[in-house]
Amino acid sequence: EVRLLESGGGLVEPGGSLRLSCVASGFTFTNYDMTWVRQAPGTGLEWVSGISRTGDNTYYADSVKGRFTISRDNSRNTLFLEMNSLRADDTAEYYCAAGRPTIIPLLMSFEHWGQGVLVSVSS
Amino acid sequence: SYELTQPPSVSVFPGQTARITCSGDTLPKKYAYWYQQKSGQAPVLVIYEDSKRPSGIPERFSGSSSGTVATLTISGAQVEDEADYYCYSIDSSGDHGVFGGGTTLTVL
Numbered sequence: 001e002v003r004l005l006e007s008g009g010g011l012v013e014p015g016g017s018l019r020l021s022c023v024a025s026g027f028t029f030t031n032y033d034m035t036w037v038r039q040a041p042g043t044g045l046e047w048v049s050g051i052s053r054t055g056d057n058t059y060y061a062d063s064v065k066g067r068f069t070i071s072r073d074n075s076r077n078t079l080f081l082e083m084n085s086l087r088a089d090d091t092a093e094y095y096c097a098a099g100r101p102t103i104i105p106l107l108m109s110f111e112h113w114g115q116g117v118l119v120s121v122s123s
Numbered sequence: 124s125y126e127l128t129q130p131p132s133v134s135v136f137p138g139q140t141a142r143i144t145c146s147g148d149t150l151p152k153k154y155a156y157w158y159q160q161k162s163g164q165a166p167v168l169v170i171y172e173d174s175k176r177p178s179g180i181p182e183r184f185s186g187s188s189s190g191t192v193a194t195l196t197i198s199g200a201q202v203e204d205e206a207d208y209y210c211y212s213i214d215s216s217g218d219h220g221v222f223g224g225g226t227t228l229t230v231l
Contacts, residue, residue: 035220037166045158045166045209047220059218062124095165106213106220109156109177113165 002026004096004114011120016086022079022096029077033101036081038092050106086121093118125214127223134229141197143226145210155193156211200230
């Protein structure tokens with residue numbers, strides 16, 4: 001059974017940091033590019049960041065560039081999102097998603113999704 | 124920043140055809156993908172590469188793309204199809220993924 005399990009969310013003050021993790025099982029992790037998508041309460045999906053299956057290439061939304069860092073540990077089938085300088089508008093459910101790479105980076109199906117982890121930024 | 128534009132809501136009666144559009148300047152050259160998200164659940168892929176249907180997705184779901192508009196069609200919509208639907212593609216630089224704003228489908 002394919003599974004993506006996010007963890008590391010919680011309540012943090014503005015300016016603080018969090019590290020999200022996403023552990024994959026049930027598929028060959030190294031065959032998939034990985035992505036973080038978030039959803040603020042009552043709003044739509046927002047693409048946040050993507051990483052190639054080797055980790056060599058990373059991509060960020062303008063809203064998080066310079067504050068968030070995506071990485072992966074293929075030996076542990078785990079995806080990470082290091083989030084620094086958090087702001088109130090980073091409050092959201094964060095989903096990790098997996099997709100098989102295509103010729104064009106980021107232009108792919110997000111075949112597998114986790115159930116999400118909540119990040120709340122508030123004083 | 125690049126945007127994909129969707130109507131906020133679409134309503135149909137059961138058995139009718141629902142069409143949800145997604146407009147974007149890069150769509151003539153980039154595929155569109157469609158996701159269904161039911162309340163409190165993670166998104167599910169329903170259409171990829173404009174018009175392909177993943178295994179397990181009912182045949183009533185189809186996709187098409189013409190010029191700057193991609194369309195998700197649900198032929199004979201069912202009550203269980205009530206959900207938010209999002210299109211996805213990338214910007215012209217290829218460095219950013221983009222979701223449309225989402226469309227809430229109501230099957231009355």
